[in-house]
Amino acid sequence: MEDFNYYEILEISQTCSQEEIKKAFRKKAMQYHPDRNPDNPEAEEIFKKINEAYEVLSDEQKRSIYDRYGKAGLQGGAGGGGFGGFGDIFGDIFGEFFGGGSGRQKKKSDLKYSLDFALELNLEFKEAIFGCKKEFESAYKIACKDCGGNGAKKKSTCPQCHGHGELRIQQGFMTFAQTCPHCQGSGEVIVEKCSTCGGKGYENKKEKIEIKIPEGVDNGNQMRVSGKGNADKNGNRGDLYVRLNVKEDDHFVRDGENLYVEVPVFFTSIVLGTKVTIPSPHKELELVIPANSKDGAQFIFEGNGVKSLRGNYYGDLIAQIKIVYPKKLTKEQKELLEKLHKSFGEHSEPHKSVLEQACEKVKKWFGELGK
Ligand SMILES: [Zn+2]
Ligand SMILES: [Zn+2]
CATH class of the missing domain: 2.60.260.20 (Urease metallochaperone UreE, N-terminal domain)
Structure with missing residues (x-):
């Protein structure tokens, strides 16, 4: 692969922010996008490079690796036999190093x-x-009076890192620094635990x-x-x-500043239209449901939701209709419904007029095909 500098291709400085990286990428990507540069292999090549650069620099962890070790650091096993298991080592070292995100040189406190x-x-x-x-009631920690919070009666220089706080690992021609696992980077180890706190460094207070x-x-x-x-x-x-x-809550569903409340309405009320009283946090509201409202229809009561934390206003209360049908009919109800149905005459069978025509039409199509 051709060598090029990720910062140079995006025309940004090595210390720029994520926001600047994103901006530079958008601008360049738009400029060199294949749709804008048809049949231009040069633009296509640059477009690929921009994407590669952005993929690395937009990821703080990858960016740190790139800054320290260049592309070779990122390509892991790609280099061939000599780099076996390389990726895993990177994972371990950098997971620990940059796991916290920002603070590369986190100030080590003496507290445990x-x-x-x-x-x-x-x-x-x-x-x-x-x-x-x-x-x-809250339980908080106060530093042990005898050890001042470090948990030690006696400390000595860490024998593994000799007080440096980090270990250097040689991998092929490269050297990596790893936080010393023995002393967690402090450069010192506890030889004798503080007897007052048993090495914890604190006591609890309520x-x-x-x-x-x-x-x-x-x-x-x-x-x-x-x-x-x-x-x-x-x-x-x-x-x-x-x-x-x-x-x-059993009745309200909250979505930020808005509250939803489901309003069950019996099917006869849907046909006839109705009025219902619904709850809102501050007062009862009257909901007028027009005849033939659809299942799931929403009615918005502005300003009857929850107070916003960002400003002095309230969200909305949204009432949502749920049509309820009878699960069972008595013999009498069934007869009443049938009677009601018949009372509508031909209007009660809208499928007939519409679909009979469609059936006729389709029959004709087949007839024509047969010829
Ligand atoms: Zn102590
Ligand atoms: Zn150490």
Whole structure:
């Protein structure tokens, strides 16, 4: 394969953002698209290169590999016998290295736990749409007084990486750096565990948390409670993240700010038209169902849904018709229906006038074919 630089082909710098990569790709792809350049092998070649470059650079993990090792790093086993098992090693090393996404040089904290943590909070459907106050108990970690949170009474330089925090692996003519698995990159290992905390580095503390849940929150929303996370040895606390788990309702189905409610209507009411009272979060509403409404027909009550978290407005309530037919008929009901049916005369058999004509027509077609 011809060697070319992914950044050069897209005319972008090596430090550009994903947004810029996407923009550059769109522009170039449009310019060199085969539809715009018929019978132009040169444009086709460039178009292929642009796509190849974008495929790599739009993937942060692949991009990092490319930045460090060039195309050879990405092609894995393609180089032949010498590179056997290459892909797997990449997976292991880079999975660990870039698994977190952004922070390549994550600052290693001495703590054995993170300062931020998350917990889940269950909410009733109505608590989410109206908002509420919630009080719950949270267990957070405070750094062990004796070891300051690192869990060690005595530490020494990691014998595997000699304090570097990373290991270098030789693969053919290339060298890879891997976070030392023995010390997790800290360069030190615990020789003797802290006896106060048993090596954990923390003790648990409980506290009551009271939060105000705003009107309109939805399932999966996350709220940050600043300063209620775990504490380090100086008493500085991280943040607590509360993930909301909202129960479903028996009658309302929520879709963002809109609420759906199913309105079952008996078939006779559909033919006659009717009025029904339907619930909405703030008041009862009157739904006028015109005669001959279709199954699944929707009627929108603007502003009767859930309050938006983004602004001072409400979504809609959408009432959806579900036609209900009788499952069983008594003898008397059957007779009544038959009587009703007959009362419509020829209108009760619309298939006759329409389909008899069609049958005649098709018969004629066959007649003509036979000739
Ligand atoms: Zn300790
Ligand atoms: Zn080490």
